[in-house]
Amino acid sequence: MTTDAKQSSRDRLLEAAAALAYTEGVGVGVEALCKAAGVSKRSMYQLFESKDELLAASLKERAPGYAAQLLPGADDGRSPRARVLHVFEQVEAQAAAPGYRGCPFLAVQVELKDPDHPASRAAGRAKGELLAFFRGEAVRGGADDPELLARQLVLIFDGISARAGVRADSPAGLLMPTVTTLLDAAGLR
Amino acid sequence: MTTDAKQSSRDRLLEAAAALAYTEGVGVGVEALCKAAGVSKRSMYQLFESKDELLAASLKERAPGYAAQLLPGADDGRSPRARVLHVFEQVEAQAAAPGYRGCPFLAVQVELKDPDHPASRAAGRAKGELLAFFRGEAVRGGADDPELLARQLVLIFDGISARAGVRADSPAGLLMPTVTTLLDAAGLR
DSSP, rough: OHHHHHHHHHHHHHHHHHHHHHHHOOOHHHEEEEHHTTHHHHHHHHHHHHHHHHHHHHHHHHHHHHHHHHHHOOOOSOHHHHHHHHHHHHHHHHHTTTTOOOOOHHHHHHOOOOTTTTHHHHHHHHHHHHHHHHHHHHHHTTTSSSHHHHHHHHHHHHHHHHHHHTTOSSTTHHHHHHHHHHHHHHOOO | OOOHHHHHHHHHHHHHHHHHHHOOOOOOOOHHHHHHHOOOOOHHHHOSSHHHHHHHHHHHHHOOOOOOOOOTTTTOOOOOOHHHHHHHHHHHHHSSSSSOOSSSHHHHHHEEEESSSHHHHHHHHHHHHHHHHHHHHHHHTTTTHHHHHHHHHHHHHHHHHHHHHHHOSSSSTTHHHHHHHHHHHHHHO
16 A cells, blocks of 8 residues: 555545434444545554544644634634634534534533543533633734633534534524624623 | 332333433433343333333433432422522532532433434423423513513522533532622512
């Protein structure tokens, strides 16, 4: 196997793991993952120690792209308030897609029920970056209690991910009014 | 098998399904469920058409007890605001327990990824009752927009269930300030 082919098997496995964990859950079998990736089990175990490690790697790989979809560009000249609202506008847009099942990192954490699982830890790091983004904007925008506001915003983010992801509710007429109320109460500019 | 013994096998299966789905997830196998309940697979399939039906029945059975733990007694003489806060005080207390993994109904919905699954429907009905409780209190307490406030409160409820259930955050210093801000903004008495 050439280095290029190895790289490609690895990428296909990472992609299959991200896609199937999102649509079917973390219980998806090794056989199904390998089949979707077009990779033998033997090759998979040469590339990853275990399914758990593959899952963790796929979440880690997915994190930067996910952040890029959600977060505004650095120094886009907008106010902290507008930059926070940008994130929730993206969530509202994403939730309208038929295949939307909420935040992929949250789902993995809920399914694994084990904060020490390597995939839970990878998911937790991705969500920690979202919290850090909100905290930074809260500080810059003069929020009364930046840490509280950041936690509130991730609370709303995960709440709508869960509710809209299971089709129990939708962001329409709910998400933006709720976020706005919290930003107003915190005095975010 | 006598009628009493049949009743008891059924109860033990319902209890095992609720307990194992909560600690291990909906992917828990039929063998593990039967072993935990001390019931043969043959008996299980005489009582329930499928594991899916057993899971749905266990959630349905669990719903009234869960509501009793969370909701205040009918006509306890307190204000709608105090009655809403009561629910979140219970959540905060529950989340402090070591085995807390969030709302069992939300977890099942997130894991199944299928709103039409019988267990997702059973879970959705239980959460619908929580929404109805909040809506009723919002109307009685003169909220500006009772439907919006009720949706916001379930959003927070599920958000903290998810965050605290995966140990990503805890209700302390977050849940009550957030709920209070939303109740204030809605003008709930």
